[in-house]
Amino acid sequence: MERYPKPVAVGRPADAYCAECDSPMTGDEAALNYKLTDRKTTHILCPACLGKKLELPPHTLQEMIILFRKQRCRMFSPWVEK
Numbered sequence: 464m465e466r467y468p469k470p471v472a473v474g475r476p477a478d479a480y481c482a483e484c485d486s487p488m489t490g491d492e493a494a495l496n497y498k499l500t501d502r503k504t505t506h507i508l509c510p511a512c513l514g515k516k517l518e519l520p521p522h523t524l525q526e527m528i529i530l531f532r533k534q535r536c537r538m539f540s541p542w543v544e545k
């Protein structure tokens with residue numbers, strides 16, 4: 464299985480673990496599951512597994528996370544311009 468290469472956000476513990484491959488993920492990555500599948504799902508997948516299920520490449524999922532953060536969706540951490 465393809466491993467998702469991005470480490471969990473530096474200095475932050477993982478917020479969730481993938482239900483299929485047990486990879487750690489950030490809260491934003493977990494929130495994407497609620498956005499793209501079911502708001503009440505407990506089957507949280509890492510971007511690699513979620514992307515496989517939805518047939519989307521991981522970088523597309525990352526772009527979606529950034530988009531939702533920029534839209535100030537409450538499920539995601541707020542976007543901060545550098």
Ligand SMILES: [Zn+2]
Nearest residue numbers: 481484509512
């Ligand atoms: Zn996974």
